[in-house]
Amino acid sequence: MHEMTGDQKAATDPTRSPGAAVGEDQGTATTADPGSRSAAQEALPVAAIMQACAENDYSSSPLLHSQDDIGIQLLCNAAVAKGLDVRYHRRLIFEVFNRQRRVIFRQNSPANSAVYTYCARQKHIAKQIMAAEGVPVPSGGVFQDYETALYFFQQAGVPVTVKPANGSSGLGVTSGVADEAEFANAWTFARKESRTVVVEQNIVGQDVRIIVIAGKAEAAYVREPAHVVGDGQHSIRVLVDKKNAVRKKNPSLRLDLIKRFDLLERKGISLDTVPAAGEKVQLASVANTSAGGETVQVFDHLHKDLLTTAERAARCFPGLVQVGVDLIQVAPSVWKAGSPRGYIIEVNSNPGICDAVFPSYGRAIDVPDRLIAQAFSPEGAGLATGHAEPVIALAESYASHHYEQVFSEGEASQVSLIQQAAYAQNVPVEPLSKNVFRLVGPTRQCLFLSGMPEGVRMVSRKVTRNRVWLDDILPASAGYKAANRQSLHRFRLLVIDGKLVSALLIRPGERGESSTRIEVGDLVHASVLPIIDQTLTAIFDPPFVGIDLYAADISRDMGEQPWQVTDAVCNPRLYWHHFPDQGDGRDVAGALVRSALKMEPRVQKVCERFVLRGAVQGVGFRRWLKNKALLHSISGWARNRQQNDVGILEAVLEGTPAAIDSLDALCRQGPDLARVESVERSEQPCTGKTRFNIIG
Known part of the structure; x- marks a missing residue:
């Protein structure tokens, strides 16, 4: 680790091309402002730009023979030029800071959300998010088996692009696939990068990469295929x-x-x-540069509608400060008035910034300078690292601790517990995939990946998954020796926004038996709080983390005993704290939901009588309904009865409006063997029930 201060000015400016400062034209003279073109759809003058001048010559650049990451060097030089300090950590992670603010970067991007990074990388999820906001995206589908994908291609009747659902840098991508032989090769190529494959409409037109910083398009270039x-x-x-x-x-x-x-x-x-x-x-x-493509700066030539489309796409990923929006400008020969001028192909959460600084043709645009300026502007205050002073604020008891069997341990339980907590707070849930969903609170929204909220940054996620790095940075008591651990106990501390909401003593099992989890939150000594503080600082302040602490006695002063923090995870198991083996479970999911949505605890319950008709008896409907009710934090009862010699299912459900509306939608489908013909709802007075029972 080393530091570079603002007083250490770069000897030369690596962004300067021979004979032109950053921001000056390099062989392409233009006077038009971005978006000043006429309303008619016109092709980008890429060929004219390339023919107007020779390819830019950067042979005198001091970065030409650098062995380090050039993007990071550009950002560090931009920071130093603004009088900021830089501290490099490792694995492409570095901090830029002054006395007022510290901003953590992973390679080219500051403070990226781990959840939004995942969604951008999962192309089918990214398309779903953008399409929901009216951003134009190509039609297509996601496939796991070849035969289904081939049938889709055959029915499409047009050339398609085949690419891995999880990928970047153009790896595994094939465009313009027009026959079955090409499709077979493209499928094999994509499957090398991802188990799931996207097959989508091939848009005829020009591929453009637009760099958007904080919702504003700042640079754009065309990547000409090799x-x-x-x-x-x-x-x-x-x-x-x-x-x-x-x-x-x-x-x-x-x-x-x-x-x-x-x-x-x-x-x-x-x-x-x-x-x-x-x-x-x-x-x-x-056209990716990693596949041999060349870059032509076209920012000065793009129609304003294309810039607006790119900015709208970027705003769909608010946890990403800088994105590279890949857009296809529809070819003039096929574009029709009133249709989109461009379609978003994908959004890159960590775009390369060098191509804008060192384009093959056209003027350079100093993206690093603009990114650093944004990070240290008043609007960039939310990018700074830091956490509140830790406190002990234990979560309240968990009301559904009797129904452990409803929640399977693992990722599914993370999703179920958080969604149950959301419904208990009258917060609607919008599922995007099996493990990605959005909570819509009264004043804000929050996207979740499994049990991890969008506020967890990519840098914290990377650090906490690197065992070697953790061993170097996690705190321990003075004079602690590894041999001490044999005589210590393992405690799992769950921390949300600096608040210790639960603590477990985890006793290892004997002779292959599973460990025993004991809730000990009431015993935690206040001297644990400085340890939490040190740990959060070391892993760049995630708002949600599970910390493994080894100590002799959690109720004693930590200054009087040896201790060591051995692990930290950004998606800790909620199930452990809701369903300990001994002691009362704590509603840590509820605490997480309220923290993520910045809302106070509130209960707005209603009670309704449901009458379901159709094939609803003898198909396991009541047990199915009980499980769904528990997952929605709904109490009440269900029973089968006869009405006019017809079997019906009657239920009284008490919960929040969001929970009951969600359960209504599920009831209209029911379990696999059911066939629901109608659902009647009527209001009932609340009874204050806390459990759900099957009657008869």
Whole structure:
């Protein structure tokens, strides 16, 4: 770890191209402002820009031979130029700070949410989030088996793009797939990167990457797919070698040489072919620079509608300060008035910033400077690390502790417990996938990944999953020795926004038996709080964390005994605290929901009588309903009875309006063997029941 202070000015500016300062034109003179084009749909003048000047020459850049991450160096230099200090940690993580604020970066992006990073990477979830906000995205689907995907492709009747559902940097992506042989190859290529594969409509047009910082488009460039232009004398192989020689002089492209030739292979063209003079030969089906693409700065030429679309897409991911929005501008030959000018292909949570600084053609745009300026602006205050002074604020007792069997341990229980807690607070739940859902509170929303709220940052997630790093940074008492642990007890501390809400003593089992979890929150000595404080600082202040502390006695002063923090996790098991083996469970999920939504505890219960008709008896409906009621924090009862010689299911349900409305939707489907014809609801006076019973 080392520090760079604001007094250590960079000897040279790596963002400066020969003969032009950052922000000045580099071979492409333009006077138009972004978005000043006419309303008519026009093609981007990429070819004109490339023909107007030679490729930018960065051969004198001090970063050309750097062995470190160039994006990080650009950001650090931008910070130093503003009088800020920099501390590098490891694994692409560094802090930029002054006396008022500390902002933690992971590679190119500050304070990224781990949850939104996951959603951006899962392309099908990202598309769902954007489509819900009216952002134009291509039609398509997500598939796990080849036959189903092939049938979709055959029915589509148009060329498609095939790509891994979980991926980045163009890995596993094939565009313009038009026949079954190509589809089979593209499927195999994508499956190397992800078990699930996206097959979507191939939009005909120009691929544009737009960099959006804090909701504002700041840079844009086209990534021309890897290609060569024939001279009538040399083979494609020789022309590629010449291209790569030029790429080696660009700090952004020097490590991404042209190596991918999937488009040539699909067309049966050999690398030894000699193209005619002036003939352009495209080599790869994707335009990513990692696949040999070239960058052409087009920010000054984009229609304002495209910039607005990119900004709308970025705002769908509020936990990501900087995103790279990949957009296809529809080709003028197929665009129709009134339809979108562009479609969002994907959103990158950690976009490369070097391509904007070192474009192959066109002027450079100083994205690092703008990103640092945003992070230290008044609007960027929420990016700063820090936590409140820890306190002991134990969660209240868990009311459903008798129904442990309803909650299976693991990821499913994380989701179920949080959703149950949300319904208990009258908070609607919007599911996006099996493990991603949104809670919609009265004043704010919060996206969850399993049990992890959106406020957990990617840096904390990375650190807490790195065993070697944790061993170096987690605190221990003075003079502590590893051998001490044999005589100590393991305690799991659950901390939400600096508040200790539960503590467990975990006793190991004997002879292969499982461990025993004992709730001991009432015994915790206040001297544990400085240990929590040190731990939160070491792992960059996550708002939700489980901390493993080894100590002799949690009720004694920590200053009088040896202790060590051995682990910290950002998605700790809620199940342990709701259902301890000994002691009363604590409603830590409820505490987490209220913290994430910044809401006070409140109960607005109503009571309704449900009458269900159809095939609702003898199909396990009552037991199914009881389990669903518990998961929605609903009390009451259910029974089968006859009405006019017809079997019906009658239930009285008491809970919050959000919970009862959600259960209503589920009841209209019912368990697998049921067939529900109608559901009648009527209001009833609340009874204050706390459990759910099956009558008869």
